[in-house]
Amino acid sequence: MKCRIAAFVLATAGYFASSSPSNALADASSYLITAPDPATPPAIDGSLNDPAWAKAAHVTLEHDLQFQRPAQLHTDAYFLVDDKNLYVAFVAKQQNEIVATQHTNDVGENSDDEVAIRVWPDGGSGFAYRFAASPIGTRYQSSS
Numbered sequence: 746m747k748c749r750i751a752a753f754v755l756a757t758a759g760y761f762a763s764s765s766p767s768n769a770l771a772d773a774s775s776y777l778i779t780a781p782d783p784a785t786p787p788a789i790d791g792s793l794n795d796p797a798w799a800k801a802a803h804v805t806l807e808h809d810l811q812f813q814r815p816a817q818l819h820t821d822a823y824f825l826v827d828d829k830n831l832y833v834a835f836v837a838k839q840q841n842e843i844v845a846t847q848h849t850n851d852v853g854e855n856s857d858d859e860v861a862i863r864v865w866p867d868g869g870s871g872f873a874y875r876f877a878a879s880p881i882g883t884r885y886q887s888s889s
Contacts, residue, residue, distance in 0.1 A: 778802050780824035780831070787825060787832055798834060801825045820860070833876075835860040845880040854885045861885075 780802045787797035801823035809816040818838040825832040837860055847853040854877065861877035877885040 778804060778824055780826040782827050783825045783832070786827065786830065787834075789832075793823065793834055793836070797825060797832075798823055801832075801834070822862075831864070833862050843880050845883070847879060847883050848881070850884045851886065857881075857883065859885070 781800055783797035783800065785797065787795040787801075802825075804822045804824070806820040806822060807816050808814075818840065820838070821836040823834040823836075837858075839858070844856075844858045847857050857879040859877045859879050861875060863873055863875045865871065865873045873889045875885075875887045
């Protein structure tokens with residue numbers, strides 16, 4: 746099963762926040778990702794060694810959201826989807842030491858390094874969902 750997912754990942758959030766609503770919706774089609782359905786779910790083990798990830802949709806994020814400029818180091822995101830789950834993997838590089846001290850889920854968000862994904866299942870209307878994780882697996886989630 747193929748599914749179109751509106752994945753507004755890290756680099757695109759700043760664009761939509763600064764755009765007018767009508768321009769954001771008109772340009773949203775350039776941010777649609779067609780994620781393939783894996784034959785079997787990928788292993789969730791912190792690596793991309795599972796063969797399913799080789800068939801994942803791949804996006805390179807080239808924008809530094811914090812400083813609103815091209816990123817010095819790019820982040821790669823990989824997407825798979827089946828009838829029950831959206832699988833997302835990130836390969837994020839940074840020059841500074843990794844900050845990962847928070848061990849309690851949904852507490853102290855933005856105090857550690859993290860990767861995040863925002864999804865709008867109904868496009869420009871309906872709820873938006875945000876999921877984030879730190880390098881040590883601390884998780885954060887929110888919805889509008």
